[in-house]
Structure formats: structure tokens, C-alpha cells
Amino acid sequence: MESVDSCDEEAPLVADSLQVLTPKNYTRDVHILSCAFLLIFLAYGAAQNLETTVNTEGNLGTISLGILYTSFTCFSLVASLVVRVLGSKNALILGTTGYWLFVAANLFPSWYTMVPASLYLGFAASIIWVGEGTYLTSAALSHASNHKLHEGTVIGSFNGEFWGMFASHQFVGNLITLAVLKDNKGGSTSGTTLLFIVFLGVITLGTILMCFLRKEEDKGEKETADASVNLYSYLVSLLKSITTLLADVRMLLIIPLFAYSGLQQAFVWAEFTKEIVTPALGVSGVGGAMAVYGAFDAICSLAAGRLTTGLPSITFIVSGGAIAQVVVFLWILINYSVTSGVLGTLYPLIMAALLGIGDGVLNTQLSALLGILFKHDTEGAFAQLKVEKAFYSPRS
Numbered sequence: 001m002e003s004v005d006s007c008d009e010e011a012p013l014v015a016d017s018l019q020v021l022t023p024k025n026y027t028r029d030v031h032i033l034s035c036a037f038l039l040i041f042l043a044y045g046a047a048q049n050l051e052t053t054v055n056t057e058g059n060l061g062t063i064s065l066g067i068l069y070t071s072f073t074c075f076s077l078v079a080s081l082v083v084r085v086l087g088s089k090n091a092l093i094l095g096t097t098g099y100w101l102f103v104a105a106n107l108f109p110s111w112y113t114m115v116p117a118s119l120y121l122g123f124a125a126s127i128i129w130v131g132e133g134t135y136l137t138s139a140a141l142s143h144a145s146n147h148k149l150h151e152g153t154v155i156g157s158f159n160g161e162f163w164g165m166f167a168s169h170q171f172v173g174n175l176i177t178l179a180v181l182k183d184n185k186g187g188s189t190s191g192t193t194l195l196f197i198v199f200l201g202v203i204t205l206g207t208i209l210m211c212f213l214r215k216e217e218d219k220g221e222k223e224t225a226d227a228s229v230n231l232y233s234y235l236v237s238l239l240k241s242i243t244t245l246l247a248d249v250r251m252l253l254i255i256p257l258f259a260y261s262g263l264q265q266a267f268v269w270a271e272f273t274k275e276i277v278t279p280a281l282g283v284s285g286v287g288g289a290m291a292v293y294g295a296f297d298a299i300c301s302l303a304a305g306r307l308t309t310g311l312p313s314i315t316f317i318v319s320g321g322a323i324a325q326v327v328v329f330l331w332i333l334i335n336y337s338v339t340s341g342v343l344g345t346l347y348p349l350i351m352a353a354l355l356g357i358g359d360g361v362l363n364t365q366l367s368a369l370l371g372i373l374f375k376h377d378t379e380g381a382f383a384q385l386k387v388e389k390a391f392y393s394p395r396s
Contacts, residue, residue, distance in 0.1 A: 023146035023147055024142065024146055024214075025143070025146075025147075026139040026140070026142055026143040026146075026158075026214070027143070028214075029213050029214050030136065030139060030161055030162065031161075032209055032212055032213055033132070033213060034161055034162045034166070035165065035206075035209055036092075036096075036206040036207075036209035036210045037165065037166050038166060038168060039202050039205050040099050040202075040203050040206035040207075041099075041173075042170075042173035042176070043099070043103060043200075043203045044103065044199075044203070045169055045173050046173035046174060046176060046177045046195075047102070047103050047106060047196065047199055049174075049177075050192070054106070055106070055109045055114065060109060060111065060114055061109075063115075064114040064115065064118045065118070067115060067119060067122070068118040068119075068121050068122050069122070071118065071119050071121070071122020071123060072123075072386075075123045075125075075126040075127075076126040076130075076386045077383075078126075079126035079127050079130040080380045082126075082130075083130045083383075086127070086131075088131045088134040088135035088138065088216060089131075089210075089213050089214075089216065091130070091131035091134075092128055092132065093207065093211060094124065094127065095124045095127045095128025095131060096128065096203065096206060097124060097207070098120050098123065098124020098125060099121065099203055100200065100204065101120060101121070102117045102121045103199045103203060104117075104196075106196050107193060107196050107197070129386050130383045130386060132162075132382075133367060133370065133371075133378060133381070133382030133385070134378040134382060136158055136162055136367070136371070137155065137367075137370070137371035137375060137378045138378065139216070140155040140158040140159075140371060141154075141155070141371075141375055142216075151372065152309050152310035152311075152313075153308065153309050153310075155308070155371040155372060156304070156305045156307070156313075156364070156365075156368045157305050157306060157308070159308070159365075159368045160301055160303070160304055160308070160364050161305060163298075163301035163363045163364045163367070164299070164302035166301075166363075167294055167297035167298035167359075168298045169294075170290060170291070170293070170294035170297075171291050171294045171295060171298075174290070174291060176198065176199075180194055180195040245377055245380045245381065251374075251381070254370075254373075257362070258366070261359075261362045264325060264355070264358065264359065264362070268293065272351070272352075273286050273289070276332065276336075276348050276351060277289045277290075277352070279338045280344050280345065280347065280348045281345060281348055285348075288349075289349060290352065292352045292356065293353070293356040293359075296352075296353045296354075296360065297357075297359050297360040299360070300357045300361055300364075301360040301361075301364045304317050304321075304360060304364045305364050308364070308368050311369075311372065314365045314368060314369050314372075317361055317365055318361060318365050320361065321357055321358040321360070321361025321362055322358060322361075324355075324357045324358045325354065325355055325357075325358035327354060328351045328355055331351070366385065367382075
């Protein structure tokens, strides 16, 4: 009997030791983060597309977007400091509030609601994107360490899943818009209020999902605890780290890729839809062409992430995506003209697919590259990425 009792007493200790030895699996957090961003940006992206169409009085929609883009660019300069102080998870949750308030402001559009909401969204967007890059890289490195996996492979896989899910927001958001909005006689549109209410609900779900992310106990949060003792010296050290990052030769060599990524996105959403898609397919065909773009963007993000193993694979994959886009640019410059018939419909869709391939590759590989090269300063690295892309492409 005594031996039986001793076995019963030791059993919980054995179970506890097994729990301690079991490594954490961070794929759950990647699933949650990817789904949360999909929900938030399918709502925000579709709302942003309607901004200049719905809020036309006094160019309120256009001016609001201009304020948003300017605010985002300015706040991106200090976003890394904010993320380090708050921690990546808290920055992600706080960042979602800007998107919620911006969509809510569209229910009562006026200068008193849209301008403050746009200013705040610029701040929120800057910290949510730096927080995303920091959190995803930290999760990938922890997962690789716990499971004895290659860091580059895990970083690529995690980024591939995230950007694949994110790219699909264009397709899903447009479907919701098409289902809810109705064109009336006389050129008016009904259903906008219902649409923005639906979007608010979707963003709320995304925010709730963010709360289920595992809180990372990384160096940033440890530094935050120390910062309460001497805030001034802490801020000075952070500013010094950003300056050091900008002087890093590796960062200087990557910045042209940041610029190109922003420029090609600006080309797709501005010139390509206006000068290539609309003349061939009409205004109604823009949604279909961009759905093709989004589908190939998502597929190639997933594929590129799975193929990533390190710097050599990133170089090869980025080169492939760049070649796909160069084919489109040369086609437009040398030999493209609007034609009728099946080919006239097919050509813009082929171009959209090739451009989507390039964008999916760039998004995934740039994030993976920063995670591999600057894993000890992810906040500063991803803040620099958003500053550059915001400067060249407001939609970034």
C-alpha cells in the first residue's frame, strides 16, 4: 500500500516535468495573427477604396486619405520606440483601434470626425505594422529555437502564411462590398451605412482575435521594465540604435528594394487600373482584374514562404518575382495596345497575375530578409521598411 501511495504522489511531479519539457508551438500564434489581419484589412481596405466615392462633399474623402498617409509617414519614424515601450502584442491591439475609429467615422462623415480619425489611424497603422513584423519574427525565432529548426526556413514559412492570408483581403473585401452595396437609378448608391456597420463588426472580431496572441517576453519588454528607472537614458539608447541601423551597410543595400516595393504597388493601384484595365475592361472590370491580382499575390506569398531557407533562396525568389514584373513593364512600354475580343480581355488579367506574383514575392521575402539580418533589432528594421514604403506608396 505504501508503494502505491508513493507512486500516486510522484505522478503529478512527472506530469509537471513533462509539461515543462514540452516546447511551445508558435504556429497557433501565426494562425491567429494572420486571421486577425485578414479581418481587419478586408474591412479597412474596402472602406478605403470607397472613401473618395462616398465622401465627395468638399473632397472630404480625398483630403482624409491625404492626412492619413502623411500622418502614417511621420509616425513611422517613431513607431519602433512606441513598440519597444508597449511590447509587440500591446502595440498590435492598440493599432487595431485606429482602423475601428476610421470606419466608425464614416458612419457620420464630417470634418470633425474624419480628420481626427485619419490622424489617429496614421499613428495606429505605423505601430501595428512594426508590431506585426516584430511579433512574427520573434515567434519564428522562438519556434525555431524550441524545435531545433533552421531559423531562415521558419521565418520564411511564417511570413508566407501571414502574407498569403493578408493578400486575400482584397478578394474577400470586394465580395462583401458587391453583396451589400446596390446601385440605384440616377447614379446613387444605397447600403453604405449597413456596409460600414458590417465592417465595424469584422474589425471588432479581428481585435478580439489579437487578444488571444501569446505575450512575448522578449528583450523589448525587459528593456521597458528597466526604462521606468531612467526613461531619458532609455530613449537615448533607442534613438542611438536607430541611428546605428541607418548606418548599417546591409540596410543601405536593402533600401532600394523597399523603394521598388512601394513604387510597384503605387503603379498597380494608380496607373495600371486607370490606364490598362479600365480602357480594356471598363470600370466594372477593375474589381475582377484586382481579384486576379490578389489571388496570385496570396498564392505566391504562401509558395515563396515555403521555399525560403536563407539568403541564397531569398535572392533567387526575389529575382524570379522581379523578372515577372519586368515582363509586364516591357510589354506595356514596347508592344501593348488595347484590343477587342477575347485577347483584349485576357491581356490585362495576365498582367495582373504577373504583377501579383511579384508583389507576393516581395512582401514575403523582404519581411523574411529583415527577420534574418536584423533579428536583434526587428522594431527598427520594420519601422524603416514602413517609412520607405509609405514614402513611395501611400497604400503600403
